[in-house]
Amino acid sequence: MRKLIDAIEGILTATAISGGGSTEAVNFALKKVNWKTRLIAPEPLSQPVVDAQLDAACAISGQYGSNPHMIAEAVLAVKDELRWETVYEDREDEPDMAAFSRNFSYTSLIGPDAPLRTDKIAAGLSLQGRDTYYPPHAHQAVESYWIVGGDGDWKVGIEPWFPVRPGDAIFHETGARHAMQTNAEPMLAVWLWTSHLDSDLVIVRG
Numbered sequence: 001m002r003k004l005i006d007a008i009e010g011i012l013t014a015t016a017i018s019g020g021g022s023t024e025a026v027n028f029a030l031k032k033v034n035w036k037t038r039l040i041a042p043e044p045l046s047q048p049v050v051d052a053q054l055d056a057a058c059a060i061s062g063q064y065g066s067n068p069h070m071i072a073e074a075v076l077a078v079k080d081e082l083r084w085e086t087v088y089e090d091r092e093d094e095p096d097m098a099a100f101s102r103n104f105s106y107t108s109l110i111g112p113d114a115p116l117r118t119d120k121i122a123a124g125l126s127l128q129g130r131d132t133y134y135p136p137h138a139h140q141a142v143e144s145y146w147i148v149g150g151d152g153d154w155k156v157g158i159e160p161w162f163p164v165r166p167g168d169a170i171f172h173e174t175g176a177r178h179a180m181q182t183n184a185e186p187m188l189a190v191w192l193w194t195s196h197l198d199s200d201l202v203i204v205r206g
């Protein structure tokens, strides 16, 4: 687990150096978190999409030695120790949300109830299974994403869809509407929230 936390700190540090939309957010995260604090092991929990597709996502993680590759290797080493959760379980009456809920899982690694405990930020991993659509949604939390393994398409606000692959970073301002679509491969990503940690996820229809 320490290796995974170190690898996430590594991708944040690389982003702080290279610039881009997430620079302010990652600098906040790097400064406000005691990254070397003792880790608390979660009670492991897996989900069907994780059992079926995590390995495949990790197998497409970019060049050996790159930050995405190091994160993917660290994920595989501790995959049985992580606590994977689901979202939108209460929306079974909406077909696209029911499908999404079955094909998406996330784990918290840093945050108020996470292995690295802090009330300043929240961060972890998300896994979106193959051929899965995450409908447009928004939240108050300022959010950064890094693609670790696999690939997909992403949409922010009214901008056109764009393809993403390992190493790509995506930034969402407060309230930015975003949607994700996977195709032939699943998509594993690191997510980071640097404000409004208690935000609700709101699906935006229309």
Ligand SMILES: [Fe+2]
Pocket (backbone or CB within 6 Å): 139, 143, 172, 178
């Ligand atoms: Fe989001």
